[in-house]
Amino acid sequence: xxxxxxxxxxxxxxxxxxxxxxxxxxxxxxxxxxxxxxxxxxxxxxxxxxxxxxxxxxxxxxxxxxxxxxxxxxxxxxxxxxx
Amino acid sequence: xxxxxxxxxxxxxxxxxxxxxxxxxxxxxxxxxxxxxxxxxxxxxxxxxxxxxxxxxxxxxxxxxxxxxxxxxxxxxxxxxxxxxxxxxxxxxxxxxxxxxxxxxxxxxxxxxxxxxxxxxxxxxxxxxxxxxxxxxxxxxxxxxxxxxxxxxxxxxxxxxxxxxxxxxxxxxxxxxxxxxxxxxxxxxxxxxxxxxx
Numbered sequence: 574x575x576x577x578x579x580x581x582x583x584x585x586x587x588x589x590x591x592x593x594x595x596x597x598x599x600x601x602x603x604x605x606x607x608x609x610x611x612x613x614x615x616x617x618x619x620x621x622x623x624x625x626x627x628x629x630x631x632x633x634x635x636x637x638x639x640x641x642x643x644x645x646x647x648x649x650x651x652x653x654x655x656x
Numbered sequence: 657x658x659x660x661x662x663x664x665x666x667x668x669x670x671x672x673x674x675x676x677x678x679x680x681x682x683x684x685x686x687x688x689x690x691x692x693x694x695x696x697x698x699x700x701x702x703x704x705x706x707x708x709x710x711x712x713x714x715x716x717x718x719x720x721x722x723x724x725x726x727x728x729x730x731x732x733x734x735x736x737x738x739x740x741x742x743x744x745x746x747x748x749x750x751x752x753x754x755x756x757x758x759x760x761x762x763x764x765x766x767x768x769x770x771x772x773x774x775x776x777x778x779x780x781x782x783x784x785x786x787x788x789x790x791x792x793x794x795x796x797x798x799x800x801x802x803x804x805x806x807x808x809x810x811x812x813x814x815x816x817x818x819x820x821x822x823x824x825x826x827x828x829x830x831x832x833x834x835x836x837x838x839x840x841x842x843x844x845x846x847x848x849x850x851x852x853x854x
Contacts, residue, residue, distance in 0.1 A: 585833035589814075612771045619773035620840040623789055626780050628808040634688045638702040645706055646680060649713050650673045 575599045577610050584617045661725040668716055676716070680709055683726060686810055687733050693805050694737040696794060704740065708733040723819065730810055731820045734802060741798060772847035785846065792842035796835055803831040 575583065575596070580603060586592045587600055604614045634642075661682070667675035684705065691704035711732050719728055772778055780786045796804060806817045807828075818828045 581837070582833075585829065585836055615771050615773035616844060617836065617840050619778055620836060620843055623778070623780060623785070623843070624793075624804075624808055624836070624839065627786070627789055627793070628805075630780075631685055632689050632692050634684050634705070635698065635702070638688070638698075638705065639684065641702070642680070642684065642706050642709060643677075646677070646709060646713065649710065650676065653673050653713075 575603055577603075577607065577613070580604075580610050580613065584614070588618060588621055662721065665716065665719060665721070665725055676713055679712075679725070679729075683729055684709070686726070687729065690730060690733055690805055690810055691737055693793070693809065694734070694798070694802060695740065700740060704733060704736050707736050711736070723816070726810070727812060727816050727820060730806065730812070734806070734820065738798075738802075770847070770851065772844065775847065777850070778843075778847075784850075785843070788842060788846040789839065792839050795842075796838060800831045800835040800838070803828055804835040807832055 580600060583592060583596065583600060587597060592600070600614075603610050605611070659678070661679065664675040664679050668679075687708050688701055688705045691708070692698065692701035695701050695704060708729065712729055715732075719725070723731075778785060780789075793801065793804070802821065803817055806812045806820065807814070812820065814825055814828045814832075818825045821828070
């Protein structure tokens with residue numbers, strides 16, 4: 574049977590769906606029975622959820638940087654075409 | 657239906673260099689975001705973005721297609737970022753506030769406090785939570801942050817991340833896990849502090 578310490582080690586694998594089903598069942602059992610484990614489990618899960626949301630928020634490429642990139646690449650493309 | 661990256665790469669190989677522009681259009685945002693989050697500022701991120709696509713343009717004929725084009729491109733970007741970081745570190749000599757993910761921070765204490773995951777404030781719409789999380793991500797040590805960003809932001813698998821960074825699969829998993837624990841702890845601290853204030 575897994576304990577709180579073991580749960581700490583297994584959380585990422587649990588949420589990344591990399592754990593065997595019997596170990597998942599042990600995690601679920603511990604979480605349902607132990608308050609501290611449940612808090613850790615829920616807050617870890619929420620952290621992953623918030624991280625996914627923040628990762629989905631793309632920082633747009635500023636216009637001047639986008640323009641500069643295309644100008645530089647156009648010069649390179651022209652150079653290559655001339656060879 | 658849009659043309660696959662592989663077809664665009666093939667077109668480039670056949671001399672249609674304009675196909676590269678489509679690849680740039682597809683990935684400039686992702687590369688910029690990755691660079692911005694690793695480097696931490698707009699100036700370095702824009703330099704990395706430009707250098708990445710210049711290198712990719714020059715090296716694309718040597719791309720063997722063993723990995724996805726995106727993974728290959730991110731590898732170039734990460735290498736440029738890490739090289740720049742190394743140079744910056746050399747210039748700094750000593751950093752007094754260099755964040756270190758110590759064992760102490762990594763240890764998880766049994767929580768006897770509130771389960772903040774159920775709080776209506778635990779959302780990115782709450783600017784303080786968003787700021788706390790962003791700051792925590794930025795303060796992750798570089799090797800953890802890079803793994804975290806490649807897995808999350810750029811959607812690479814553990815295996816792809818391991819190959820890209822030339823580290824083992826267990827190392828990727830361990831760094832990602834420790835990064836998540838670290839971020840959870842920072843959020844827990846925020847909610848504890850919020851509870852004291854309220």
